[in-house]
Amino acid sequence: MSAKVITVxxxxxxxxxxxxxxxxxxxxxxxxxxxxxxxxxxxxxNLDVILGLENRIVYDxxxxxxxxxxxxxxxxxxxxxxxxxxxxxxxxxxxxxxxPSDMVRVCDELRPDFDWVLIDSPAGIERGFRYAIAPADQAxxxxxxxVSAVRDADxxxxxxxxxxxxxPSLIINRLDVNMVRRNxxxxxxxxxxxLAIRLIGIVxxxxxxxxxxxxxxxxxxxxxxxxxxxxxxxARRLKGEDVPFIDLGNRGLWSRxxxxxx
Amino acid sequence: MNNAVRLKGIRDGLLVSLSHSQxxxxxxxxxxxxxxRPTFFAGARLAMDVGQAVWRVxxxxxxxxxxxQRQIYLWAVLSESPVTEKTAQLLGxxxxxSTRTGPQRRPTRPPAEEPxxxxxxxxxxxxxxxxxxxxxxxxxxxxxxxxxAAAGNILIWGRLRGMAHAGANGDAGAVIRALELRPQxxxxxxxxxxxxRSSGPAQxxxxxxxxxxxxxxxxxxKVNHER
Ligand SMILES: Nc1ncnc2c1ncn2[C@@H]1O[C@H](COP(=O)(O)OP(=O)(O)OP(=O)(O)O)[C@@H](O)[C@H]1O
Ligand SMILES: [Mg+2]
Numbered sequence: 348m349s350a351k352v353i354t355v356x357x358x359x360x361x362x363x364x365x366x367x368x369x370x371x372x373x374x375x376x377x378x379x380x381x382x383x384x385x386x387x388x389x390x391x392x393n394l395d396v397i398l399g400l401e402n403r404i405v406y407d408x409x410x411x412x413x414x415x416x417x418x419x420x421x422x423x424x425x426x427x428x429x430x431x432x433x434x435x436x437x438x439x440x441x442x443x444x445x446x447p448s449d450m451v452r453v454c455d456e457l458r459p460d461f462d463w464v465l466i467d468s469p470a471g472i473e474r475g476f477r478y479a480i481a482p483a484d485q486a487x488x489x490x491x492x493x494v495s496a497v498r499d500a501d502x503x504x505x506x507x508x509x510x511x512x513x514x515p516s517l518i519i520n521r522l523d524v525n526m527v528r529r530n531x532x533x534x535x536x537x538x539x540x541x542l543a544i545r546l547i548g549i550v551x552x553x554x555x556x557x558x559x560x561x562x563x564x565x566x567x568x569x570x571x572x573x574x575x576x577x578x579x580x581x582a583r584r585l586k587g588e589d590v591p592f593i594d595l596g597n598r599g600l601w602s603r604x605x606x607x608x609x
Numbered sequence: 610m611n612n613a614v615r616l617k618g619i620r621d622g623l624l625v626s627l628s629h630s631q632x633x634x635x636x637x638x639x640x641x642x643x644x645x646r647p648t649f650f651a652g653a654r655l656a657m658d659v660g661q662a663v664w665r666v667x668x669x670x671x672x673x674x675x676x677x678q679r680q681i682y683l684w685a686v687l688s689e690s691p692v693t694e695k696t697a698q699l700l701g702x703x704x705x706x707s708t709r710t711g712p713q714r715r716p717t718r719p720p721a722e723e724p725x726x727x728x729x730x731x732x733x734x735x736x737x738x739x740x741x742x743x744x745x746x747x748x749x750x751x752x753x754x755x756x757x758a759a760a761g762n763i764l765i766w767g768r769l770r771g772m773a774h775a776g777a778n779g780d781a782g783a784v785i786r787a788l789e790l791r792p793q794x795x796x797x798x799x800x801x802x803x804x805x806r807s808s809g810p811a812q813x814x815x816x817x818x819x820x821x822x823x824x825x826x827x828x829x830x831k832v833n834h835e836r
Contacts, residue, residue: 473677508731
């Protein structure tokens with residue numbers, strides 16, 4: 348077995364990368380796959396908080412890279428899911444502490460033992476973005492239905508294409524169907540139309556996302572939430588299943604997705 | 610003295626010319642030249658003339674990373690190799706100095722004399738710039754923040770939502786055509802215009818110094834086509 352390494356990135360900050368990594372990691376682990384996520388946001392770590400693992404951190408990614416511990420020692424096992432691990436970011440260092448080749452080395456060491464390595468990229472297109480995408484087999488772009496976020500996503504897709512990373516997949520996060528209906532927000536169709544890459548998920552605006560994150564228990568574990576199903580479906584699509592999109596009320600996209608054009 | 614690396618100040622920062630013929634040697638020479646004078650280069654905008662050396666995407670992006678670690682911003686790569694030019698374009702780097710530095714000063718040279726067509730099939734995304742010496746045919750959209758420029762005409766078989774500059778060396782007879790026009794800006798020769806709109810196929814021309822949009826569903830098309 349060799350893991351697939353997926354980097355979640357966006358260009359613009361605050362669009363939901365960390366939320367996506369946490370929820371997809373849990374969703375994939377729930378299917379029985381072995382999953383490790385790496386917090387690539389050195390200096391601003393928070394994947395540990397969202398996964399509820401902050402109190403268990405002893406070593407971090409920078410300790411591994413700088414040889415202060417073995418990789419295994421920096422891997423924190425999830426409280427409930429024994430097949431889910433986190434490699435946290437260092438909080439007291441900055442992005443210069445890690446290089447693209449460091450990330451490639453770390454991921455190569457993880458590959459034989461896992462099905463998925465998910466990397467949470469920092470915002471921006473500078474050094475942190477570069478090392479986060481260096482080991483990726485595939486990238487997922489997270490964006491919001493908002494002009495500036497989409498513009499940055501487009502820029503990042505261009506950079507990924509230039510790095511010969513292939514075409515990334517797209518998750519549109521925080522879509523508010525009512526706002527779209529009132530023409531106050533870009534529709535998913537508008538976003539897909541511009542970015543022209545494969546859409547693998549539309550995540551609705553949902554207060555439970557924040558509440559769940561604050562509790563250290565990603566929303567995907569909340570069985571009553573539609574958003575949980577949305578993340579589960581994205582995980583299944585990553586695993587190669589052909590899962591229909593949940594109807595959040597965004598009609599336009601429907602005809603589009605099923606008329607053969609992506 | 611170091612002949613492998615020649616340095617020159619230009620309007621837009623620094624220009625280094627590298628004399629080796631292989632990318633690997635050029636990279637080594639440049640980095641050791643820089644590392645010998647780190648304070649001089651820190652914060653510089655750098656254009657790099659690599660002559661005929663062939664640089665591929667991995668190599669050039671690694672060099673750009675190495676430069677950015679030294680706080681040097683690589684913005685242009687000048688090359689005689691089409692492979693290297695393509696690489697630079699893919700990485701969103703300029704391949705000529707003049708086009709990034711404000712108004713054109715070059716004498717008018719009608720591109721019609723050399724009917725050289727650059728054919729590109731991709732989405733020109735934000736941050737990417739594609740340039741053509743002759744005419745440019747793009748099969749794909751130009752997204753907001755993306756730019757296409759040509760000394761001759763530009764034909765976009767897609768939507769223009771970014772920037773397009775036809776007649777970039779001064780040819781006022783150059784035209785831009787696209788299936789849909791919602792550009793951030795269009796330029797023909799030295800004239801620029803914003804707020805250009807057409808929901809169907811249309812062309813942008815310069816008429817008596819004013820940029821105009823002409824719809825392309827009628828006879829007009831044929832006439833103009835033979836321009
Ligand atoms: N679908 C959603 N509905 C409501 N709130 C959300 C949703 N997705 C994310 N948020 C909230 O948006 C904020 C930013 O999310 P997150 O930290 O995941 O973004 P990020 O892209 O990782 O940010 P950064 O660039 O700073 O790393 C958080 O408070 C999160 O709870
Ligand atoms: Mg984050």
